[in-house]
Amino acid sequence: MNDMITTILNHRSIRQFEDTPLTEEQIKTIVLSAQAASTSSYIQAYSIIGVKDREKKKRLAELAGNQEYVEKNGHFFVFCADLYRHTIIGKEEQKDVIPSIEGTEKFMVGLIDASLAAQNAAIAAESLGLGICYIGGIRNNLEEVKRLLKTPERVIPLFGLAVGYPAKMNDQKPRLPLEHVYHEDEYEQDMGVYLEQLQEYDQIISTYYEQRTGGKRRDRWTEQMALMLEKQNRMYMKEFIQQNKLDLR
Incomplete structure (x- = not known):
């Protein structure tokens, strides 16, 4: 077993970080690693927003359900599905790309591309001795997140990635067989x-x-899942996606 596989298998979510910011070199390495991920048809339908501003991080923490580690970490990345640049490409190249961009397939490509990039980023960070925690809570209020991050039409913030030096190592949760x-x-x-x-x-x-x-x-896992899925959560999502012109068909 090589060092990379050991790093992957040793993953656990970190929710307490030291008050030490990542260096510019570390941030660059993590983003370049994200960009090295596979991308469907070379479309690269994602963007990454690094959040350093303390007030913005504090607000994102509140929006994510008052998760302190969204505010207190070494660096906070927000991964977005992004087809905005492709609308610009269409205009510049004088091609009608809108029907394709507004189809479900390209919406899925944006989700998949962003997720592949994020996982590369996570593994890169952990290989550098850092800890990470994915933050889906930013989808609690995407209108406010988009306003805060000033994202244009056809850009959807999907999840955050808190990265930093672990102040406390959590136990590793067993996965399904x-x-x-x-x-x-x-x-x-x-x-x-x-x-x-x-x-x-x-x-x-x-x-x-x-x-x-x-x-x-x-707790039993099936008990947890049933209770969680019984609650209707973020049910505004379909309407929000359609309003942002990423999936109309």
Whole structure:
């Protein structure tokens, strides 16, 4: 096993960072690593906004549900799906690109490109001895986030990435069993096997929480997921996407 795989397998989310800003060289390295990710048809349908301004970080922390580590970290990156530049390209090249840009396929390309870039950035940061935490909470109020970051039409902030020197290392949460995630040749639909795998994972997670909290929690993963999905969250998203002209068909 090489050092890179060890770094990947050692991942855990960090929620307490030292008060040490990243250097310009570290930021550049992380962004260049993000840009090295694969991109569909070379379209590069994403942008990254680095947030240094303390007041903006504080406001983003509030919008994300008062998550302190959005404000207090070494650097905060916001990954955006971005088809704005492609509308400019269309105008400059005198081509009608709008029907394509407003289709669901290109919207998906923006999401996928941004996610691939972000994961490269995360691995690069962790390989430098830094910690990271993805922040989906910025989608709680995207209108305010867009106003704060001054993003133009056809640019959607998707998630943040808090990066910095870990002040505290959290436990690594066990993932689903490999056999439940990895299917060969066809999707496993034997319900007996499927439920057995979930039940085994529930036991692992329940034990994890029990040990971590000294017996105060014994949550099952399926219990967590059902309770979370029962609550309708960020249901404004489809309308917001359509208003920003990224997915009209």
